[in-house]
Amino acid sequence: MKHKALIIIDMQNDFVLPNAPQCVDGALNIIPNVEKILAYFREHSFPIFHVYREYRANGSDIEKTRLDDFLNHQKYCVPNTHGCEIIDELTPMDGEYRVVKNRFSGFMNTELDFILKRLNIQNIVICGVQYPNCIRATVFDGVALDYDVTLITDATGAKTEEIAKANIVDMKNIGVSCINTNAYIGKKK
Amino acid sequence: MKHKALIIIDMQNDFVLPNAPQCVDGALNIIPNVEKILAYFREHSFPIFHVYREYRANGSDIEKTRLDDFLNHQKYCVPNTHGCEIIDELTPMDGEYRVVKNRFSGFMNTELDFILKRLNIQNIVICGVQYPNCIRATVFDGVALDYDVTLITDATGAKTEEIAKANIVDMKNIGVSCINTNAYIGKKK
Numbered sequence: 196m197k198h199k200a201l202i203i204i205d206m207q208n209d210f211v212l213p214n215a216p217q218c219v220d221g222a223l224n225i226i227p228n229v230e231k232i233l234a235y236f237r238e239h240s241f242p243i244f245h246v247y248r249e250y251r252a253n254g255s256d257i258e259k260t261r262l263d264d265f266l267n268h269q270k271y272c273v274p275n276t277h278g279c280e281i282i283d284e285l286t287p288m289d290g291e292y293r294v295v296k297n298r299f300s301g302f303m304n305t306e307l308d309f310i311l312k313r314l315n316i317q318n319i320v321i322c323g324v325q326y327p328n329c330i331r332a333t334v335f336d337g338v339a340l341d342y343d344v345t346l347i348t349d350a351t352g353a354k355t356e357e358i359a360k361a362n363i364v365d366m367k368n369i370g371v372s373c374i375n376t377n378a379y380i381g382k383k384k
Numbered sequence: 385m386k387h388k389a390l391i392i393i394d395m396q397n398d399f400v401l402p403n404a405p406q407c408v409d410g411a412l413n414i415i416p417n418v419e420k421i422l423a424y425f426r427e428h429s430f431p432i433f434h435v436y437r438e439y440r441a442n443g444s445d446i447e448k449t450r451l452d453d454f455l456n457h458q459k460y461c462v463p464n465t466h467g468c469e470i471i472d473e474l475t476p477m478d479g480e481y482r483v484v485k486n487r488f489s490g491f492m493n494t495e496l497d498f499i500l501k502r503l504n505i506q507n508i509v510i511c512g513v514q515y516p517n518c519i520r521a522t523v524f525d526g527v528a529l530d531y532d533v534t535l536i537t538d539a540t541g542a543k544t545e546e547i548a549k550a551n552i553v554d555m556k557n558i559g560v561s562c563i564n565t566n567a568y569i570g571k572k573k
Contacts, residue, residue, distance in 0.1 A: 255481070
């Protein structure tokens with residue numbers, strides 16, 4: 196069996212909670228499926244990565260396109276704030292990895308690839324928010340870096356179903372395995 | 385005047401204190417010069433970056449060549465240990481940047497370049513430990529990334545004078561300004 200790891204992306208209060216400053220439509224309703232996948236990986240003692248955003252309060256490390264809004268309207272994902280924390284339902288347990296990113300891809304200028312390689316992970320299983328941005332960027336980098344990539348379609352959120360579908364088409368077309376939660380868990384049992 | 389920033393590398397208890405697990409010969413005696421440079425940058429309110437190592441206790445993010453010793457002999461730079469902390473003389477102040485790295489270069493898979501670009505920094509001034517490894521790797525990446533790079537020769541440590549000299553020759557040869565502490569501070573006043 197290939198070594199696999201779970202990567203849960205950006206499931207933080209600032210992105211998930213209703214009325215959060217950067218609430219992603221479609222984040223709230225994937226929680227039960229992300230919980231199922233997380234429970235499956237915990238049960239099998241496969242490595243788990245919580246990959247999430249942090250931005251320094253002065254905006255020095257946020258994407259340029261978000262900078263003006265961040266500085267002049269509302270800040271988010273600032274370390275040591277409640278909004279920055281991973282949602283209660285998915286709180287990392289001891290032994291699970293936390294990797295902080297500042298850009299869309301979980302691989303960009305982070306230690307994610309270092310650790311995955313050291314652990315001999317070949318297959319990465321991705322879920323979280325949101326389809327067109329952080330999910331897709333991480334998926335594409337994962338393929339480019341030679342991982343087998345699996346996307347859990349109904350444990351991944353998008354603003355609309357159309358956006359989700361269009362992104363799934365593109366990801367399937369580069370060889371990503373796109374599968375829903377129950378099929379993944381059933382298949383692997 | 386060009387925008388400049390100071391980058392102090394790996395001045396942590398585990399590398400600097402006598403009898404530290406990874407004590408770098410030549411680290412202790414540069415402290416007064418690093419303090420002078422740091423005071424100069426603080427006085428002029430130029431950005432300051434403390435770039436330093438952290439390794440997860442299970443060794444999942446340490447260089448391969450260090451892994452066996454780390455796991456089986458002695459751990460170092462593990463977050464939330466005294467050894468991982470920056471030495472007392474150089475404790476970061478509010479508003480100064482902390483950037484964690486897992487490899488030799490301060491740029492490799494870190495947010496350092498993101499922030500320097502955002503701050504419009506053109507000239508990076510580098511000191512710390514040690515010449516052939518983290519200093520040199522950061523200097524070479526800095527040049528490669530289009531920064532003007534200044535190395536403070538006597539605020540940078542090496543195991544021997546010969547190693548320091550040989551590295552300075554190589555760095556000068558790629559266009560790095562190598563200058564001692566008093567000359568730098570005097571020149572800039």
